[in-house]
Amino acid sequence: MEKNAGKVVKSILISNIVPIVFFLLTLGAVLVAKIPPLFLLSEIARRLSRNTFLVLALIIPVVAGLGLNFAIVLGAMAAQAAMFFVVDWNITGLKGVLLSMLIAGVLSVFLGWLVGKTLNRAKGREMITSMILGFFANGVYQLIFLFFIGSLIPFSKTDILLPQGVGLRNTVDLYGVLDGALNNIWVVNIKFINFYMVPLLIVVGLCLFITFLLKTKLGQDFKAVGQDMHIARTSGIDVDKTRIIAVIISTVLAAIGQVIYLQDIGTINTYNSHEQIGLFSIAALLVGGASVRKASIWNAIIGVILFHALFVVAPSAGNKLFGQPQIGEFFREFVAYAVIAFALAMHGWRARKAKH
Template sequence: MNRKISLKNILLSNIVPIAFFILTLGAVIVAKIPILFLLSEIVRRISRNTFLVLALIIPVVAGLGLNFAIVLGAMAAQASLFFVVDWGITGIKGILLAMLMASVLSIGLGWLVGRTLNRAKGREMITSMILGFFANGVYQLIFLFFIGSLIPYSKKAFLLPQGVGLRNTVDLYGVVDGALNNIWIVSIKFINVYMIPLFIIVGLCLLITFLLKTKLGQDFKAVGQDMHVAQTAGINVDKTRITAIIISTVLAAIGQIIYLQDIGTINTYNSHEQIGLFSIAALLVGGASTRKANIWNAIIGVILFHTLFIVAPSAGNRLFGQPQIGEFFREFVAYAVIAFALAMHGWKTRKGIH
């Protein structure tokens, strides 16, 4: 009897990754994509996207929920890359300079977000989402109207015809395109494994593991479990929450640079918009919730979520004769996963399932 109850609890606790695994497996079977191509794409997306998903873990541990405001870190990363391109600083030097600039900018943005979320305790997720929309408006204003007018920009080829505002696409080719990827590539049966981004991801996993064992990490956990008890224990709750958001924003900025050097181009006004949505969806697919997340949730989520992303167009084409349906399906799945995961979290909380 206890074994049945235990099995039931395990299944219910992992209902989101189990359901998504079945969905992804079905899509892979329907799509009939060559296995080597599928593995190659999965490996590349692991090195490209995992860092961004890992950036979400600390705020969840600290009780701030799913941090939609990582888009501010992504905006800081893109702003830094625009100027690296303008100054013509290429290769690994350009990447490191962009990471440094983006990190400094993200510390300020993270501090502002943290201060705001401290005034919206209990409503952090919706507040961080709205902050992302607000910051996007400021970002659009700066790079559509201020660049080339108030802010000098020498690369006229990337400006709009009137000389004010960046074009829709900024090409990183010849500047920082593949700067991290190309340092060390291991080829296994036509599958290119980019070792440096993977080592950076492993390093971040070790850093998060170490951080959560330190005094600061224990403070994160205490604040995440119960703010009142943490305050009574002498922990500065507001400062701890701000620190968690700053760390998350800085990591998101670095993760966006890793992502964009792999892509090779920046979609000036759209590249950052889906980062929060897709990263959160991937984390939830891996079995995380608004109150609990770990490194394995991020890794499993990236593999499952992006496998479905790879095969969805082919599956849509085979099922309906329209590959575009697969594109719409990917967008639908991202929102559906978040809604389903949050609904299941609320249901499990009421039922007392952990």
């Protein structure tokens, strides 16, 4: 009996090793930093409304067997491109945000289709392929917004262009245009903690949509393809088409998530805002206990809370321990990469153990 109980405990610990280690790390940083609890809760509440949508965008490809979709950065680029044009057209507030989502969604359907077609030619190597696609797309993005805007593509707002009139500035300010357009609709204040209800309700809506989708015929196809492509194909499922649909859904959701994220931030870092989206979203999902083959809504929510709690306290902890807050900044980046490496290593170890 004791042996069985020991095995169960060991199995639970091994299955949840990443969130457990990260929880202990975050708790240690919170104790060292001595940050006021209300401030920490306020920051976590804001980051839940700002970042959760992007993390949830990763779930469908994992269920469909495509692994961790680093190519969500293409959706983020589409969102930024849409927001640049909305700012140029001076469409403000909720109308501007909704138009940005619409344009970004249309662009993302096309980009997701291209990514899906490419990943179907790289079966078994989807994660590294999606990462390389992100780098390639970033090069195209830089070319368009550094050299084409203002020359081939007309732009009326010269204040967001570089001095020579070609290319966008490093930062585009959304203040007075799209800044807080969703956040400010409905704010609930509880003990000095602001809850931005509209973004939170959108996140809840996405959770319900994913839950519903996975119960439909398409959702069952995603699961079947994720478990075994050969068996799914012999069952009459169009495997390639199903995988493309999964990538398109993920890319469109990432585009909408990036619009939500940027209207909260209030500025667009033209050439860098999208770069860390894939890395930090994937790290947050893995911190919540997801793996390359399995991910759930709760993994995403727990991951956002733990990962961003550490993000908030790391600079203060670094300052207290070493006298330099910059060390905390470096530590945050290190942790993001380390979590992904550790989770992938654990996945490989479990797969090899199951095989033997």
